[in-house]
Amino acid sequence: MTDRHYGVHGEFRDLLCSKNIKPSYQRLLILEYIMKNKNHPSAEIIFKNISRSVPTLSRTTVYNNLNIFVRKGILSSIKTNKSETRYDIIEIPHAHFYCLQCKRIIDVDLKIPLYRKNSIQGHKIEEVQVQFRGTCRNCFNKKEKKTKNVL
Amino acid sequence: MTDRHYGVHGEFRDLLCSKNIKPSYQRLLILEYIMKNKNHPSAEIIFKNISRSVPTLSRTTVYNNLNIFVRKGILSSIKTNKSETRYDIIEIPHAHFYCLQCKRIIDVDLKIPLYRKNSIQGHKIEEVQVQFRGTCRNCFNKKEKKTKNVL
């Protein structure tokens, strides 16, 4: 909105410009949110959090811009068990662990040659997603404790 | 429905029984469809195809039973770019290629040690999904042809 505000987001501003996306106020806020909260948020979570400080924000704006960011290769969209889409910054390739209990998506560093292939069995690869599903460390420990208490 | 019909599906019948699922007429048809059409169908596709011969079939039955099959470990649910869930038999582990053009999900044989791990970084793994996205061989060739014609 103001020049001062834009100044604060210099880094994100440059990223958007480099991808030919006009760095609007809302776009910067959305990008900033994802960059600073690397927890693979959904559109709804992003909307709720930003609209606390910007009550005029529209859900449509969030959806629109997330789609633009994905198309332009800034974000990747992650689908889990549930029906909602979640978002992650595209930077160094990594895998994800989706916890069926707490619904968190946890980064998993995994060095596999897969990420470098640009075609497989004749099909042209644009993106690779490796997703584990199960019970995360936290939830597993909690369950263990409960079991012990019962004994 | 009839004993005769059950007989035809002996193999699928046994599979369901072994998982403690009652082998109802509808369940056998759904399982049979997925087993015989290994093209990762959606609930809607399964519904449309089976209801051609069984017009009384309800969408809810299809959804219910697909969910049961997933919970019991007979099927895995695959999420793509689009919002619909697609289904695959759990047998030998393999990866998938999702074509962004024709929306087909193509099996990719990929021998990676990943499949055998049962935990990663302390998180308990129940399932691994490797999904490539891009343009499949078919669609890529079609595009090539078009480009040639233009020249």
Next chain:
DNA sequence: GTTTAGATTGTACTTATTACAATATTGTAG
């Protein structure tokens, strides 16, 4: 300051899926 392209907003709509209650089918015990 006007113009104009593009961004945002709010509402209505779509699509996939689930909740739920009524009905139907099955398997079992008398």
Next chain:
DNA sequence: CTACAATATTGTAATAAGTACAATCTAAAC
């Protein structure tokens, strides 16, 4: 065989995530 209980199926209504679209707003170029 018949009655009963347990489970499955069905149809409708509801939900949830996301998209279409038209009106309004913004910004930056002239």
